Amino acid sequence: MKVGLFFGSFNPIHVGHLILANVAVESTDLNKVCFVVSPQNPFKKRSSLLHEFDRLDMVRAAIHDNPNFEVSDIEFHLPQPSYTIDTLTYLQEKYPKRRFALLMGEDNLAHFHKWKNYEQILEYYELYVYPRPHTPEHGFREHPKVHYIEAPLLDISATYIRQCIQEGRSIRYMVTEPVAELIYSRKYYH
Ligand SMILES: Nc1ncnc2c1ncn2[C@@H]1O[C@H](COP(=O)(O)OP(=O)(O)OP(=O)(O)O)[C@@H](O)[C@H]1O
Numbered sequence: 001m002k003v004g005l006f007f008g009s010f011n012p013i014h015v016g017h018l019i020l021a022n023v024a025v026e027s028t029d030l031n032k033v034c035f036v037v038s039p040q041n042p043f044k045k046r047s048s049l050l051h052e053f054d055r056l057d058m059v060r061a062a063i064h065d066n067p068n069f070e071v072s073d074i075e076f077h078l079p080q081p082s083y084t085i086d087t088l089t090y091l092q093e094k095y096p097k098r099r100f101a102l103l104m105g106e107d108n109l110a111h112f113h114k115w116k117n118y119e120q121i122l123e124y125y126e127l128y129v130y131p132r133p134h135t136p137e138h139g140f141r142e143h144p145k146v147h148y149i150e151a152p153l154l155d156i157s158a159t160y161i162r163q164c165i166q167e168g169r170s171i172r173y174m175v176t177e178p179v180a181e182l183i184y185s186r187k188y189y190h
């Protein structure tokens with residue numbers, strides 16, 4: 001069993017995340033994708049993030065009907081901000097027989113050299129990377145541990161969705177219906 005760990009803020013989870021995870025399961029040797037909700041990305045301002053419990057609820061709602069997807073709140077119980085190497089180390093010690101890999105959009109790869117102990121991540125884990133529009137140049141494209149997923153570019157982001165909500169524009173089809181229901185009933189991002 002090889003599990004793709006898909007770390008993210010998911011503020012909110014959108015169809016870009018879901019398509020990426022689905023293509024990854026269907027076109028690579030990953031058997032499952034685990035969405036790991038990060039309370040606090042070390043590079044993001046806390047004030048722009050919805051509470052992690054609410055982001056977790058939206059991820060649960062988005063993935064409930066896909067048996068290949070699961071969600072983890074493990075980083076809620078680890079020190080913050082959420083450094084990926086620390087979570088990986090914790091998970092590998094807890095599940096020594098499981099094989100883990102990382103799943104990410106290419107924009108994250110462009111800043112990967114600034115992540116805590118990124119060389120150690122590359123030494124022990126493979127990275128499955130989904131191409132993303134507007135990604136700056138970076139030096140990881142040819143790295144032997146980096147595998148590109150061939151799939152259509154999806155020009156959608158959580159930032160854009162939050163903007164639409166604030167401006168009263170529709171987010172239909174950008175998030176799944178259960179996620180939209182949570183956003184409107186709980187007045188997230190309004
Ligand atoms: N449209 C997309 N194409 C490829 N990868 C994506 C896309 N949207 C998100 N990702 C990837 O999903 C992971 C989680 O991203 P994140 O939750 O920050 O979403 P985001 O849309 O980039 O959010 P924000 O706009 O708030 O920064 C990251 O690895 C990111 O690269």
Ligand SMILES: O=C(O)c1ccc[n+]([C@@H]2O[C@H](COP(=O)([O-])O)[C@@H](O)[C@H]2O)c1
Pocket residue numbers: 007008009010037038040041042043044082083084085108114115116
């Ligand atoms: O470990 C690090 O140094 C590090 C630096 C930047 C981002 N990350 C993680 O990368 C993930 C992607 O974040 P985001 O906000 O783009 O969804 C999230 O889980 C962050 O905690 C991790």
